[in-house]
């Protein structure tokens with residue numbers, strides 16, 4: 624039985640697109656992050672020092688509400704995991720953009736919220752899908768998509784931010800152990816434009832779902 628699947632990966636990796644493709648393929652409900660409705664994100668890009676904590680509390684609340692809904696649906700794909708927000712926060716704390724004590728409090732709150740407790744359904748996903756992309760692909764996608772606050776042409780310091788961010792992803796994925804996981808090569812497989820690549824990626828995910836017993 625397919626239950627809760629979550630996508631993860633850098634900005635522009637194709638999480639939302641693979642969410643739609645997978646939801647259609649598996650006949651499940653898709654949940655999206657809603658970047659355009661996020662009131663804190665543009666503020667964060669203007670002043671990361673001031674808004675890292677608020678952004679992450681906003682996202683924690685938003686994602687938890689989505690997880691509760693996903694658990695009720697029992698059959699869902701979400702375009703962003705709750706776990707990778709800590710990666711952004713940690714990176715900002717490491718580079719003194721965020722306060723390390725704020726990060727510790729946030730991280731402990733996340734752990735308590737996600738902990739399995741007797742009598743309650745687990746909030747952890749059944750499968751995490753990580754789309755790996757290179758910095759080059761990430762930068763091209765950010766430019767192509769054109770979200771104003773993400774553009775290096777408006778704020779050149781974002782190039783360094785993106786380069787540091789991508790270095791945090793691989794170790795984060797290796798360490799992730801809240802559920803079974805699978806890595807998709809987003810540089811090799813253009814599952815948005817190339818039908819064969821899309822089939823290959825869906826096969827890889829189906830095989831994994833079979834292996835973990837979530838697909839008959």
Ligand SMILES: Nc1ncnc2c1ncn2[C@@H]1O[C@H](COP(=O)(O)OP(=O)(O)OP(=O)(O)O)[C@@H](O)[C@H]1O
Nearest residue numbers: 633634635636637638639640658679703708711773
């Ligand atoms: N915890 C966080 N801290 C800082 N910024 C974040 C955080 N979570 C998301 N963002 C920002 O929100 C925006 C959307 O990010 P995300 O990678 O989730 O979606 P996306 O770019 O639409 O992905 P995709 O194209 O793969 O669907 C990006 O600008 C990202 O940097």
